[in-house]
Each structure stands twice: as structure tokens, then as C-alpha cells.
Amino acid sequence: MLTIGQLAARAGVTVRAVRHYHQRGLLAEPERDASGYRRYTAQAVVDLIRIKTLADAGVPLARIDQLLGAEPEEFAQAVADIDRALAKKARELNRHRRRIAALAAGDRLFISDEMAQILDRQRAMNFSEQMIRIERDVLIIIEALSPESIPAVVATKNAALDDPEFVRVYHALDEAIDWDPRDPRLPALAADVAAWAAGRPQEDAISADTVSLMLSRSLEFSPAWRRLLQLQ
Amino acid sequence: MLTIGQLAARAGVTVRAVRHYHQRGLLAEPERDASGYRRYTAQAVVDLIRIKTLADAGVPLARIDQLLGAEPEEFAQAVADIDRALAKKARELNRHRRRIAALAAGDRLFISDEMAQILDRQRAMNFSEQMIRIERDVLIIIEALSPESIPAVVATKNAALDDPEFVRVYHALDEAIDWDPRDPRLPALAADVAAWAAGRPQEDAISADTVSLMLSRSLEFSPAWRRLLQLQ
DNA sequence: GTTGACACTGACGCAGGGTCAGGGTCGCAC
DNA sequence: GTGCGACCCTGACCCTGCGTCAGTGTCAAC
Known part of the structure; x- marks a missing residue:
């Protein structure tokens, strides 16, 4: 059984992030021990890694929620959507960079x-x-x-x-x-x-x-x- | 004399954005008329366009504040900083896109x-x-x-x-x-x-x-x- | 005198947490 | 048995750059 700190360290996120995911309903709240501490199983590590993988890929948390339980087709669709959104962001950023580069004194x-x-x-x-x-x-x-x-x-x-x-x-x-x-x-x-x-x-x-x-x-x-x- | 809506339309930003810039201290609060409406001069249009130019280039508002009054050297330095930050963001985004692209069902x-x-x-x-x-x-x-x-x-x-x-x-x-x-x-x-x-x-x-x-x-x-x- | 378009302030909301504050617990050393 | 440092708990405010109410006041025209 893992504490929240151990879980977070194993998945490579912060304790605060884990609690945030609980609050957002992304990660199921685990059992508490006698003192009220959250106690996690290895399943939580897997779940958290899946969340982190998507989050690291730039998927908004609200989307992750829907994606975790999605069927492959639905999933592929969503991935395409997200890629479009990212591509748009990238274009914006490049516009910004060009403009900044053009800025002189x-x-x-x-x-x-x-x-x-x-x-x-x-x-x-x-x-x-x-x-x-x-x-x-x-x-x-x-x-x-x-x-x-x-x-x-x-x-x-x-x-x-x-x-x-x-x-x-x-x-x-x-x-x-x-x-x-x-x-x-x-x-x-x-x-x-x-x-x-x-x-x-x-x-x-x-x-x-x-x-x-x-x-x-x-x-x-x-x-x-x-x-x-x-x-x- | 312009109202806030006219000013915003001329600079191509929203009324809300103008008020936000006032709140952030980026744009000086103008005189009010008898009914308490803000009344702007053409100077405000120029100031607002300068703010918008920087904001469109991806400069954070906090930075714009410092930049508007900066000397050319200081300014060039800041522009270089901002470009570095943008370049980093762009790299991040591309990492995300590669990861997303790698996601299959x-x-x-x-x-x-x-x-x-x-x-x-x-x-x-x-x-x-x-x-x-x-x-x-x-x-x-x-x-x-x-x-x-x-x-x-x-x-x-x-x-x-x-x-x-x-x-x-x-x-x-x-x-x-x-x-x-x-x-x-x-x-x-x-x-x-x-x-x-x-x-x-x-x-x-x-x-x-x-x-x-x-x-x-x-x-x-x-x-x-x-x-x-x-x-x- | 009524209507529609504008103006005002103030407050909440968003993503993804960071960072207190003000406690309670654990495990180990003395 | 108690003292210490490292954890854990909840709750609440902070950041960006505004969007979007809510509730009220004002202007211009018909």
C-alpha cells in the first residue's frame, strides 16, 4: 500500500497534482486508513500513469476524463481533434515568434x-x-x-x-x-x-x-x- | 473624444480587454465625463495599439508594462528573453504533438x-x-x-x-x-x-x-x- | 416615454496546479 | 515519553487573460 507521496513519486507527478486529479474526478479516491490518509494500490499507479501520459501529451484534463474510458474509434477521433488543436496552437506560436523576431528597437x-x-x-x-x-x-x-x-x-x-x-x-x-x-x-x-x-x-x-x-x-x-x- | 467601445473597436480589442488593461495599469485611466463614462483621446488609441501589438506577439502583460517605457537596449534584451521563452514553448508543443501523433488506439x-x-x-x-x-x-x-x-x-x-x-x-x-x-x-x-x-x-x-x-x-x-x- | 445600445462596477469561471495556513500522524532517536 | 523531521489532511487564495453574467445607469432616437 502506498501513501499519496509515494504514489506521486512513482508516477512522476506532484502530490498536489494527484489531489487535483481526485478533485476533478479523473482518479478515483482510494480507501483511507485509520488516520484518514489515502492508501493506494498498484492499480492507482497504472491509472495515474495513464493520466500523466495524456496530460504530458497536452490533452486538457476535461478531455482526459472522457478518453480514459473511450472505445478505440472514439479515441482515435478525439486524438485527431486534439492534434488539430495543438497544430493550431503551434501555428499561433510561430506567428508570435515571427512577430517578436521582427521587433527591433x-x-x-x-x-x-x-x-x-x-x-x-x-x-x-x-x-x-x-x-x-x-x-x-x-x-x-x-x-x-x-x-x-x-x-x-x-x-x-x-x-x-x-x-x-x-x-x-x-x-x-x-x-x-x-x-x-x-x-x-x-x-x-x-x-x-x-x-x-x-x-x-x-x-x-x-x-x-x-x-x-x-x-x-x-x-x-x-x-x-x-x-x-x-x-x- | 471616444467612448470605451469606440476605442476598443479602433484598436481591434474587446471592451473587456481595455478595462483589463486599465486594471493592470497598462493603460492610463482617462478622464470621466459627467455620467462617469471614460472618455478617450487619440493618444489612447496609439497606446492601446502599442499594447495590442506586443500582446499579439505573445508578450505577457506583466512584461508589456515594463516594455512600454523601456530604452532600446533594455528592450532588445527583453525581446531576446521573450523569444527564448516562446521558442521553449514551441519545443514543448512539438513534443506534445509528436506524442499525440504516436498515440494509437x-x-x-x-x-x-x-x-x-x-x-x-x-x-x-x-x-x-x-x-x-x-x-x-x-x-x-x-x-x-x-x-x-x-x-x-x-x-x-x-x-x-x-x-x-x-x-x-x-x-x-x-x-x-x-x-x-x-x-x-x-x-x-x-x-x-x-x-x-x-x-x-x-x-x-x-x-x-x-x-x-x-x-x-x-x-x-x-x-x-x-x-x-x-x-x- | 419607451426602446435598444451602450456604459458602469463587481464577481465568478477556465487550466493546472503552487503555495500558504493550521492542523494531525508516523517513525525513529534519545 | 517526548522530541524531531518528514509526511499527511482540508481549505483557501494566487497566477494568466480575459469571457461572461448580474444588476444598474445613461444616451440617443423615435
């Missing part, structure tokens, strides 16, 4: 390489870190809400950065971030921006919803920009 | 192929299903507690099944399973078994502990066998 964490290159270009052009953070956040929003428009956005943005006039206007906007909303220079800047925008075709690649979110993200930061928008 | 579930073949041989020799179940349980115990002795056991057992004298004695034991322990034929059977055993070398491949467990498993089943052992 800094900005590149949440946006694609092409997007990150845009930020790098802007850094090289001496835009402020504040401006670049806003840009990054906007790109994050685009990646999340409008992934299909990424190529268009990347192309448009790169073209814009090739355009000295855009760069000039953008630098002016950058400088205006911290201005007081009553700053007298704002109306002139608004006119400047409007003049530049007038020469550009409208982009339709992104939904109005996404645009409004991007806009509000930008405007949260700068009271001066909010004023600018009113001046348009 | 019936007896073969818990014992190796070679072991299962022994049971098949015994079935072909018309041993009772009761006897075969006991044998199976004994083999399960051996696989679990003495895996290193499996080849020796398989060899010995196959040799024994090749020996007509052993098969005769074993059939006699099989028939005796259900006998009353006071059955008058038992002493003769005991002598028969003893005579056969005397001609055999003792196997030392299996520890005394395992042997005693196997023996008790066998004896649990049959009072007549218990009597036989006393008669030795």
Missing part, C-alpha cells in the same frame, strides 16, 4: 520598415523629436486602421519629402507647435499651408474615420495647430 | 510498439483478456519506472513466449485467476510454476521496487494467485 517596434524609414528621413532633415513622435503615432494609427493604404501613404510621404516646398511648410509647422494660439504669425502660416495644400491633389486612400483620428492625435499636442485649423 | 496508447506486440502475441495465443490487461498494466509500470530495461524485458518476454513450457505454465496460471484460494489444485500448480522458474536465470534488469509494484498489481486481481505465492 525604438520606433521600428510598432510600424513597418518602410514607415520607419520615413521617420528616419525626417530625423535627418532636423525635424523636432516632438514632431517626429506625432508622425510616428499617426503612422501607428494608419498601420492599425488602414493597412491596405500603407504603400500609398509611403509613396505620398516620400514624394512630399522630396518636395522642397513641402519640407519648408512642414518645418514651419514644426516650429509653430509651441506657439501661443494667439500668436500673430499664425494667420500668415495658415495662408502658407493653404497655398501649399491647394497645389496638391487630395488623398482618398484613407477613410475619413482614420483621418479624423490622425488629426485629433496631432491636434491634442498643439493649441497653436488647433488655431491654425480654425484659420483655414 | 487501445493498448498502444500507453506503451511502446514493441510492448504492444507482446500483448498481441499473447492475444493470438488465446490468453484471457483479463490476463492481458494485467500484463498491459505491468508493462505500463515498467515503461514508467524502468524505461531503461525495456529492451531486456521485451527480449526476455519474447523468448519466454517462444518457450512452449513457459506458455503452458502461463496458461495454467491464467486459468487459475478465478479459482477459490482454497482450491485443491493450487499446490500442484505452485510446484509446477516453481519447477519452471528453477530452470530460468533470475532477471536483475528491474529494480526491486518496480518488481514489488508489478507483483502487487498482479496480486490485487486474484486471490488464488496470492495463495500461490504463499505456497512457494
